[in-house]
Amino acid sequence: MAEQTVQGPDPRDGLVYDMSDDLRTAVEVALATDRPLLLSGDPGSGKSSLAPYHARRNGMRYYEHVITSRTRATDLLWTFDSVRRLADAQAHRGRLNDGDYVVPGALWWALAPESARSRGGLLSPAHHRDPSERFLHREERPSGAVVLIDEIDKADPDLPNSLLVPLASHEFTVGETGTLVRREADAGPPLIVITTNGERDLPQAFVRRCVTFTLPGPTHEGLVRIARLHLRHEKRKISDSVHELVVALADELMRARETAGLGHQRRPSTAEYLDALRACLTLGITPGDPRWLLLRSLTLAKPAEAGR
Template identity: 55%
Template structure:
């Protein structure tokens, strides 16, 4: 596949940059990612249409890491919400704390205190921050709150653009189907109403010659539960296949190049290590599938790579094999 003639993505690069780097295979700092042309095209389509990008794939295949990488390369703010079985669609838009309001009401000076206002107990969710950063800080469109809302990852997002954001909604399949169904209207229209205050929150309008939306929504699923057909129709859907030998090695090269632990860079010995571990992981993957168990992930492969380098086992083949056996998850 060739690169699209017009792309909203700048040339993607792996670099620690000025943002704080983190170590490990599941990097949320966006410093490194190996993206192929098909995935880049899918991202461009999501940007061109304003539709969410839904990533399918095995756990540890790099679904969650992509959002931070895109935010970094696009210069956009980054927000994430990890979904649980208790998450509702409204949690991604806003939450309201009636318990704290009741507690404040019970202790305030009835004779002299200002009346309690609902807006002071509204907490903006990640989609609100993405749609309209200014009103999220103010907890609405009305009067100034007693205290501004604190932006998620404010130290990171302080250096990012005002008008654009990437939002990661991670593991959406863990929630009840009401969650994706409840997001259809806010994601489709780019607006919602805060029930307690009546504020209409609308997404900022993009520039005419830019992407269709100032926010890119990246949704991941491990396929633990089927998603509603209506939600799937609204998304650009991509399945991330398990990487083969060459891709695993390329991923290891990209991560180790930014690791900086040994100070020696990536050597020929490292390359042999990457290939040997990748071959062993692929063999373990096939054995796991034959036995009906979960296959090892890219994240476990990278753990083995980093552990071998940190422990000086790059040239010790027997110990390397024993280390890999400890790192790989053997659970069913």
């Protein structure tokens, strides 16, 4: 009977990551310069997984915001529910506390968590939990914060430029309440990780203010190492047959990437390699199985029309 996996394909829990020396240096440079780390690379190459891994490994608070085409720069700082406030004003006809309608964004929590709890001093902080508490599960007070701003290239071009000042000065003003938010001394220096898939060019003024690093494509050796890391984390026994499966799938992915490159198609990623491995382990598929070629086309060598 095939074994069942114990977690989803992208739990974003920071427990498993293959950290190269070059990437570790890039993180150190970003922290030393107090600049955001702008990560580029193919989809599925592990850009988004770096931030929670660094946070967990170093006992830091962790926040994230996934960018969409509708995201505004202020969404990363705060949002204000003006519709609910108007409805309450019409219903109560009394004086309202604007703090009740302010929701701190990821950067506010990272820079000034005490201010975020109290909505800039407008509310009692006792009733507002730090979102990072769901991630760390630690009793001790974490030092510093990591913020993931994911897929910034999906945003309107004005968004990166609108973030230049708050990212550089570590302060901003909440427009609806006039609250000045500044980085708190006890909050520690943040590591801000910004990812891009290269779907849209970013403003040069924004890129100049970042430490930039491009994750390289997968190698055969790297795929095998990553697979073994995940298998050990999932407490699987890495038998000879499992190792042979890991190697065979790495062979398949590298061949699929080479073929895709010749045809100017999208190359399969490390994430898809792990999908294929989990499917094989769960369904009992091996290289000699009649389903092997179908599995390859479902997970690795996906036809070009699948992306149309």
